[in-house]
Amino acid sequence: MAPILLSTLLFFAHSAVDGKDDGLALTPPLGWRSWNLFVGNVHQYELVAIMNGLVNRTRKNRFGKLVSLCDLGYCEVGLDDTWQACGSPRAAEGMHYHDAEGNPIVNSDRFPSMENMTEHAKSLGLTAGWYSNNCACNDHCNFESGECEMQIRQDSKALVDYGFSSLKIDGCGNEKNLTLWDKYLTKFSKKPILVEHCDKNDPLLGQGCPTYHFYRTSVDIRNNYASIMHNLGTIEAYRATNSSYPGCWAYADMLQVGVRHGLNIQETRSHFAGWAIVSSPLILSHDVNDKEITDKIWDIISNDEILGVNQAYVGESGGVYDTAIQTIVMDFEGNSPIFIPEYQYLSKPIGNGKVAVLLMNSADEPRTLTANFKQIPYVDCSYDNQGSHCDYLVRDIWKHSNLGRFRDSWSVEVESHDAAFIVLEHLGIGGDSDQNEKRKGLELLRLDSREKLMALV
Numbered sequence: 001m002a003p004i005l006l007s008t009l010l011f012f013a014h015s016a017v018d019g020k021d022d023g024l025a026l027t028p029p030l031g032w033r034s035w036n037l038f039v040g041n042v043h044q045y046e047l048v049a050i051m052n053g054l055v056n057r058t059r060k061n062r063f064g065k066l067v068s069l070c071d072l073g074y075c076e077v078g079l080d081d082t083w084q085a086c087g088s089p090r091a092a093e094g095m096h097y098h099d100a101e102g103n104p105i106v107n108s109d110r111f112p113s114m115e116n117m118t119e120h121a122k123s124l125g126l127t128a129g130w131y132s133n134n135c136a137c138n139d140h141c142n143f144e145s146g147e148c149e150m151q152i153r154q155d156s157k158a159l160v161d162y163g164f165s166s167l168k169i170d171g172c173g174n175e176k177n178l179t180l181w182d183k184y185l186t187k188f189s190k191k192p193i194l195v196e197h198c199d200k201n202d203p204l205l206g207q208g209c210p211t212y213h214f215y216r217t218s219v220d221i222r223n224n225y226a227s228i229m230h231n232l233g234t235i236e237a238y239r240a241t242n243s244s245y246p247g248c249w250a251y252a253d254m255l256q257v258g259v260r261h262g263l264n265i266q267e268t269r270s271h272f273a274g275w276a277i278v279s280s281p282l283i284l285s286h287d288v289n290d291k292e293i294t295d296k297i298w299d300i301i302s303n304d305e306i307l308g309v310n311q312a313y314v315g316e317s318g319g320v321y322d323t324a325i326q327t328i329v330m331d332f333e334g335n336s337p338i339f340i341p342e343y344q345y346l347s348k349p350i351g352n353g354k355v356a357v358l359l360m361n362s363a364d365e366p367r368t369l370t371a372n373f374k375q376i377p378y379v380d381c382s383y384d385n386q387g388s389h390c391d392y393l394v395r396d397i398w399k400h401s402n403l404g405r406f407r408d409s410w411s412v413e414v415e416s417h418d419a420a421f422i423v424l425e426h427l428g429i430g431g432d433s434d435q436n437e438k439r440k441g442l443e444l445l446r447l448d449s450r451e452k453l454m455a456l457v
């Protein structure tokens with residue numbers, strides 16, 4: 001679809017308070033960010049190696065074509081915390097990494113040249129993202145005196161001078177005023193800057209994204225199943241109030257997919273699929289140059305049908321439609337236990353009358369899980385006068401295989417911590433016009449990045 005038509009549709013779909021409406025993040029952003037892999041010890045050369053890995057066409061997609069992660073959409077590469085020179089002798093009185101004029105002070109041992117790093121990204125067709133308001137050495141600037149505004153201004157200027165095109169604004173330091181960030185990013189940058197708002201305690205969260213494009217709903221993700229399921233669960237409140245939509249996505253943190261010493265393959269599948277079906281941004285954080293890891297996860301992160309579910313948007317961001325009453329108690333963050341339903345069923349309409357359904361088993365043993373068609377939002381059983389029955393085609397999107405036509409329900413045995421992922425499609429025989437019109441109404445947006453994805457086929 002031509003860009004002009006897309007923006008016209010968005011203009012009608014949103015009011016000014018909904019989002020920034022600057023054309024960014026019309027679909028959930030895809031990319032890579034440094035925290036889960038490098039934590040507090042990241043260097044320029046490591047990021048450059050990741051950039052090279054993101055564009056290297058070393059693997060085939062399911063149609064036999066060599067593709068890179070960026071070809072699949074993961075083109076935004078972000079630097080996380082610890083680029084700063086904490087405790088710099090050049091820091092102003094009371095500050096850790098800002099000088100007296102409010103300029104950020106970079107740890108030049110780790111990052112000899114931010115400009116070179118972002119130039120490298122650009123030369124590869126990637127975009128580079130920065131990080132601010134950090135936790136590693138936060139500066140307790142003073143709002144009343146104008147000190148914070150000065151820092152926000154100089155940080156924004158530095159972002160543009162360094163050549164970054166996106167920013168994660170964390171919730172640790174005092175530079176939390178997103179209105180001011182927006183003011184100065186707009187002032188210094190010719191093009192819109194993609195902004196992640198990373199403060200789950202902001203009381204205004206879920207009330208639109210006037211100054212940012214996606215927002216963190218959870219605590220920091222950890223590399224275990226309890227944390228994955230906990231963070232996934234935090235999206236639900238936002239989707240229930242329709243607070244996650246183009247230009248304003250609820251985000252459950254970076255992916256732990258392929259990060260060493262954490263999830264087994266079943267849990268990895270559940271993690272990726274869970275983020276995909278709730279329209280969370282998909283931000284990888286593993287070593288993209290590690291062949292052994294890539295062997296294990298390639299089929300998951302390169303699954304075009306699952307990426308398609310994530311990128312589709314027809315007025316509904318996707319979420320839970322049914323859960324078990326029984327819960328599993330899991331150890332969370334080493335102390336407080338959390339309760340996760342033994343099973344959870346999630347769904348998301350993806351256009352053309354198709355609905356994606358994820359059946360997640362959190363029990364310690366395999367379970368038979370059942371998708372009851374009549375229970376699933378946007379699965380329309382009155383279509384084509386089916387009478388008391390509800391017939392749908394079921395497609396397994398892990399395996400890319402059509403399983404056939406099913407009446408009323410579909411059941412499958414799912415391993416512990418694994419998830420079945422299907423798309424239901426109506427048989428489409430005839431069809432009465434009222435219902436067809438309703439369905440067309442759901443297909444507001446033909447997503448440009450989804451079309452790019454399909455072009456790879």
Ligand SMILES: *[C@@H]1O[C@H](CO)[C@@H](O)[C@H](O)[C@H]1NC(C)=O
Nearest residue numbers: 049052053056057058289291
């Ligand atoms: C791309 O991957 C190949 C095979 O793993 C490797 O030999 C090559 O150095 C990589 N290229 C870059 C630019 O990283």
Ligand SMILES: *[C@@H]1O[C@H](CO)[C@@H](O)[C@H](O)[C@H]1NC(C)=O
Nearest residue numbers: 111112113114115116117119
């Ligand atoms: C930055 O890149 C330029 C041009 O490639 C090079 O001459 C310079 O040494 C680099 N600087 C740093 C600090 O890496």
Ligand SMILES: *[C@@H]1O[C@H](CO)[C@@H](O)[C@H](O)[C@H]1NC(C)=O
Nearest residue numbers: 143149176177178179180181
């Ligand atoms: C942010 O800064 C602006 C301008 O100084 C001020 O009007 C506004 O109240 C501040 N917002 C918050 C949430 O502190």
Ligand SMILES: *[C@@H]1O[C@H](CO)[C@@H](O)[C@H](O)[C@H]1NC(C)=O
Nearest residue numbers: 013014015018242245315316
């Ligand atoms: C949810 O909000 C978006 C953005 O305002 C809107 O386009 C969409 O139609 C809404 N969906 C529902 C089901 O109300």
